[in-house]
Amino acid sequence: MSYPIEIIRHSLAHVMAAAVQKLWPDVKFGGGPAIENGFYYDFDLEHRITEEDFPKIEKEMRDLIKSNGRFEQREVTLAEAKKIFKNQPYKMEWLNEYDASGEKLSVYEFRGFTDLCRGPHVESSKELPKDSFKIRSVAGAYWKGDAKNKMLQRIYVDAFATKEELDAHLHMMEEAAKRDHRKLGRDMDLFHFESEYAPGSVFWHHKGYKLYRRLIEYVRMRQEKAGYLEISTPGLMDRSLWETSGHWAKYGEHNYSGQTEDGRQFCVKPMSCPGGMLVFGQGIKSYKDLPLYLSEFGKVYRFEAAGGLHGLMRVREMTQDDAHIFCTPEQLETEVVKVIEFIKDIYSKFGFNNISMKLATRKDSEFRIGSDEVWDAAEGALKNALEKNNIPYEVAPQDAAFYGPKIDNYLKDSIGRVWQCGTIQLDMNLPERFDLSYVGEDGQKHRPIMLHRAMLGSIERFMGILLENTGGNLPLWLSPEPVVVTPISEKYDDYAKQVVAELRAVGINARADLRAEKVNYKIRELSLSKTPIIAVVGEKEAADQTVTLRYLGVSSQETKSLLGFVRDMATAVKLPD
Numbered sequence: 001m002s003y004p005i006e007i008i009r010h011s012l013a014h015v016m017a018a019a020v021q022k023l024w025p026d027v028k029f030g031g032g033p034a035i036e037n038g039f040y041y042d043f044d045l046e047h048r049i050t051e052e053d054f055p056k057i058e059k060e061m062r063d064l065i066k067s068n069g070r071f072e073q074r075e076v077t078l079a080e081a082k083k084i085f086k087n088q089p090y091k092m093e094w095l096n097e098y099d100a101s102g103e104k105l106s107v108y109e110f111r112g113f114t115d116l117c118r119g120p121h122v123e124s125s126k127e128l129p130k131d132s133f134k135i136r137s138v139a140g141a142y143w144k145g146d147a148k149n150k151m152l153q154r155i156y157v158d159a160f161a162t163k164e165e166l167d168a169h170l171h172m173m174e175e176a177a178k179r180d181h182r183k184l185g186r187d188m189d190l191f192h193f194e195s196e197y198a199p200g201s202v203f204w205h206h207k208g209y210k211l212y213r214r215l216i217e218y219v220r221m222r223q224e225k226a227g228y229l230e231i232s233t234p235g236l237m238d239r240s241l242w243e244t245s246g247h248w249a250k251y252g253e254h255n256y257s258g259q260t261e262d263g264r265q266f267c268v269k270p271m272s273c274p275g276g277m278l279v280f281g282q283g284i285k286s287y288k289d290l291p292l293y294l295s296e297f298g299k300v301y302r303f304e305a306a307g308g309l310h311g312l313m314r315v316r317e318m319t320q321d322d323a324h325i326f327c328t329p330e331q332l333e334t335e336v337v338k339v340i341e342f343i344k345d346i347y348s349k350f351g352f353n354n355i356s357m358k359l360a361t362r363k364d365s366e367f368r369i370g371s372d373e374v375w376d377a378a379e380g381a382l383k384n385a386l387e388k389n390n391i392p393y394e395v396a397p398q399d400a401a402f403y404g405p406k407i408d409n410y411l412k413d414s415i416g417r418v419w420q421c422g423t424i425q426l427d428m429n430l431p432e433r434f435d436l437s438y439v440g441e442d443g444q445k446h447r448p449i450m451l452h453r454a455m456l457g458s459i460e461r462f463m464g465i466l467l468e469n470t471g472g473n474l475p476l477w478l479s480p481e482p483v484v485v486t487p488i489s490e491k492y493d494d495y496a497k498q499v500v501a502e503l504r505a506v507g508i509n510a511r512a513d514l515r516a517e518k519v520n521y522k523i524r525e526l527s528l529s530k531t532p533i534i535a536v537v538g539e540k541e542a543a544d545q546t547v548t549l550r551y552l553g554v555s556s557q558e559t560k561s562l563l564g565f566v567r568d569m570a571t572a573v574k575l576p577d
Contacts, residue, residue: 003122009034009159011071011121012061012133013041016157018113019060020045023053029115030090030143030152037169038133038159042141042152044090049153054135057155065128069111071121075104084114090143091116132166133159136173142307175415181464182311184472188530190480193311200309200316202460210480210509212319215459216297218575219321222346225577228293228323233275235299239265244433245274246369250402254303272298273452276324277434280448285438290448291327291335297459298322312464319459325451326436332449336385336407336424343409343422343455349576350466351475354412357391359383360399368402370429378426379405401452403429413469421462425452472530473552476572483510483569484531485547488519488538495542499535499562506570527552535565 003011013032020043021027030042043049049057076084078095084107085091094116098105108117110125122128136156143149158173160166185191190208193201204212220230239257242248247270248255256268269275276294285292299319308314327335344355359382362368362375382405386393393407400406406425410418427450437445456462466474476482483503487496496512503510513522519536526534535547541559548559560568 003127005161006034007120007122008128008161009039010119011125011128012157012159013039014071014108014110014113014115014117014121015061015064015125015128016057016155017041017043017115018064018111019057020155021113022060022064023056028090029088030141030154038136038157040154040156042143042154044150044152049138049155051138058133058135061133062130064111065125065130067111068124068126070124071119072109073119073121074107074109076107078105081105081107081116085116129159129161129163132161132163133157134166134170172415172417176417176468179415179468179471180311181313181467184467184530185311187528188472190467191312195306198317199306200304200314202312202315202317207480211463211474211478212459214478214480215456215463216319216321218349219346219455220295220297221575222342222577223293223295223323226293226342228295230295230297231276231279232296233269233272233279233298235269235301236266237269237275239267241274241278242267242270245277245430246403246433247271247274250367250369251302256301256303268301269298270302271300272296272320272322273324273430274434276322277430277436280324280326280436281434285326285448287328287438287440287446290438291325291331293323293325295321295323312460315458315460318461321454321456321459323453325453326431326438326448327451328438328440328446329449332381332426332451333385333388335451336382336426337389337391339424339451339453340391340407343424346455347409347411347422350478351469352411352413356410356412356418357386357393358396358399358408358410359386359393360396360401360406360408362400362405363398363402368400369433370403374428375405378428382407382424382426401425401427403427404452406452411465413465414471419465421457421465422455423452423457426450427452474530474532476532476569477575479532479573481509481511481531482573483508483533483535484513484526485510485535485537486513486519486522486526488536490514490516492537492539492542495537499537499547502562502566503569506566508566508569508573523550533569 017029017032024045024047028044032039032041078098082092082095085095105116106118108115108119108121136158138153138155140151141154142151158166158169160169188207189205190211191202191204194203239248255270257265259265276296279294297319301317304314304316325335347355361379404425404427406423408420409422410420412418431448431450436448438448440446485496485499487493493514500510500512515522523534530552532552534550536550537547541547545562546559547562547565548557550557
């Protein structure tokens, strides 16, 4: 019988728990769900599990699989369950919180290991793969995710239906480790983090900040050409604004806030939307002013648990390329399609051409604002825009923003990973809450429809994705330092400075590496730091007014006239479009 991969992974989680119990009988069990690419299980164990234990656990798992043990399910009462798990404090805690209401509980038994579990599982371990799983890592995990509770040992396992799938995944993971943006950030001298002083915030170094600004510069240029008006709103605003928008009720615990001496409570800006509402609300707007595109590169702040912080990918301080598009109902479909095409074109300039989309629909009522009628209209409008224009999409149930449905953009990188980036969110609720209006052709007031739009999303996160996609080998127009000139000895320092001066005269960020080191040593270091072009100069180059060029990732080199090189570089570093 063929089983879905989730059932295989969940069953393997029980096999691993049984293996750990056999190796360390005093173990106390947390829980172990299937997750993307595998599963994990949490253990309370005096023995500290290390990588040296991984082969031992894997061997025990394979032996258990070969034993053809059955996964036996039975239903028990709450009282019976408490007898079974009387020596398992984490299971007992769950049972003590459980309101049985006369229901039977489900337990599964496998080779001496018993767990509270709804299932389903495979019938017998003979139906499980023996060679398509591998323990990835062990990490600390607080019981129930609460730092006040005890930290358990969480074992992560990669698991697939076939060995070929596992091997492909492990190869991708090896590539991902080489491309880790945190490693590249160090190698390229772009940024660092200080967890003691500013957890989740980036300390930009000179080259990293140039790359950060270059990303913004490109998006800003494209937006201005498309008719966007850039605004800037305060980073500190009264709490009442966030109460009006609904953000405080839904996400207040993630806000940074405090009270001033005059008794007012202010929030550090967690998102740019309410500020955009206030800007639109200034003055009378006519239907002739719509669609109105307001953009903002807003610095926003949100509290993320320390355990969830991950380099540039998940931070507490970020810059978002937000925009808010105010339009009439008749303009909505056209604007949605325009934004989709705009986002796709922007991504293509960064080398991302494999883009997919998901339509995220409403959450349960307690997690959203607005009536069902408004949500019906909003979801229907996005669906119609996608389908009438033959734009492929999937549905992501209950993944909408709290104020409206959205179309999320997913891009696939060079090693096959998928990242959620840009988003288009249709909002009929915030214009209502902020009492926004425009004067229609009939001379009456009408409520605008608003689209929240982000292309890159968080500039920080997009930079992390871009670094990992390229392995640090950035296109010349994005590179913060596209050329470094290195003389073969100090006798040619003056010519190296001349080359740099001519490059800088046409706007190219170049520098000379005049360290008293051998040229081969400097070339190795510059290659490690992902310098796109190393221009080597010596006696012949100085005499002929040429440069010898070494390109990142290319073993051969070429010699060009200085004039031709400067002209070519001036073109190569221009922003696309």
